[in-house]
Amino acid sequence: MLMLSGCAATAAPMPDSAAERVEQIELESNGVTLVGTLEVPALASGEQVPLVLLFHGYQSGRNEHHLVRTAEELLAAGVASLRVDFTGHGFSEGDVGSLASAAEVGLDDARVIARYARELPFVDSLHVVGYSLGGLIATALTGDDPEAIESLVLLAPAPPYGIRLPVWDAAAEFAGDVTIVQGESDELVPVSTAREYERAFDDAELILLPHENHAFTWGTDVASITVDALLQSIRAEAMPLDVGESLPRR
Numbered sequence: 001m002l003m004l005s006g007c008a009a010t011a012a013p014m015p016d017s018a019a020e021r022v023e024q025i026e027l028e029s030n031g032v033t034l035v036g037t038l039e040v041p042a043l044a045s046g047e048q049v050p051l052v053l054l055f056h057g058y059q060s061g062r063n064e065h066h067l068v069r070t071a072e073e074l075l076a077a078g079v080a081s082l083r084v085d086f087t088g089h090g091f092s093e094g095d096v097g098s099l100a101s102a103a104e105v106g107l108d109d110a111r112v113i114a115r116y117a118r119e120l121p122f123v124d125s126l127h128v129v130g131y132s133l134g135g136l137i138a139t140a141l142t143g144d145d146p147e148a149i150e151s152l153v154l155l156a157p158a159p160p161y162g163i164r165l166p167v168w169d170a171a172a173e174f175a176g177d178v179t180i181v182q183g184e185s186d187e188l189v190p191v192s193t194a195r196e197y198e199r200a201f202d203d204a205e206l207i208l209l210p211h212e213n214h215a216f217t218w219g220t221d222v223a224s225i226t227v228d229a230l231l232q233s234i235r236a237e238a239m240p241l242d243v244g245e246s247l248p249r250r
Helices: 065-076 099-118 133-142 167-173 191-200 222-238
Strands: 021-029 032-040 049-055 080-084 123-131 151-155 177-183 204-209
Touching: 021 080, 021 099, 032 065, 032 099, 049 065, 049 099, 049 133, 049 222, 065 080, 065 123, 065 222, 080 099, 099 123, 099 133, 123 133, 123 222, 133 151, 133 167, 151 222, 167 191, 177 191, 177 222, 191 204, 204 222
Parallel strands: 049 080, 049 123, 123 151, 151 177, 177 204
Antiparallel strands: 021 032, 032 080
């Protein structure tokens, strides 16, 4: 188990080679211990890979079924991931609080998580997946440094109304790839909210899933959709394009 005190991380030196690993980590955010899972593919000496942050929803935790499956598929594809229980959720300390307070505290947590991830010596780029409240937090996080995150995948992102976070302003400044995945039968977050997110970003792809609900339990393989979008962005980042040329989005 890794234990990180404070908001800054101290990265351990990499050995000559490292096997695939899944390990529990602990971070400290505003005096609260957060518990997370770091999954890292097998690495050669000095090798760097993308890392995806996976943000869960309100009154849930890092082990939401589609987030776990996404982490597993990313690992198989040679991409690292980190999912952490926000304050008061899952195995992390603290109180959940109202949706509005959970969003504000969650953004503080997300900043700690992102800072830790950036300082890992094997990470060459950062991508974020956010589900429900986690999608709102992921969008707000890009406002800190719009160029620090390469791409976003938002799964039924929660509406920011009544929440004191500059979500729409952050979206307007973000220039990375954005994919929004939304169930058409979602009774908690309507399709209209997903369309608001789509309009808020300069260039976002909205994928609507027929019959799918907010928890994505109708049967759609949301993990594969998420990983496909991430890998598309990662490949585009690694493959310089000629002026005027663009990669097709699937």
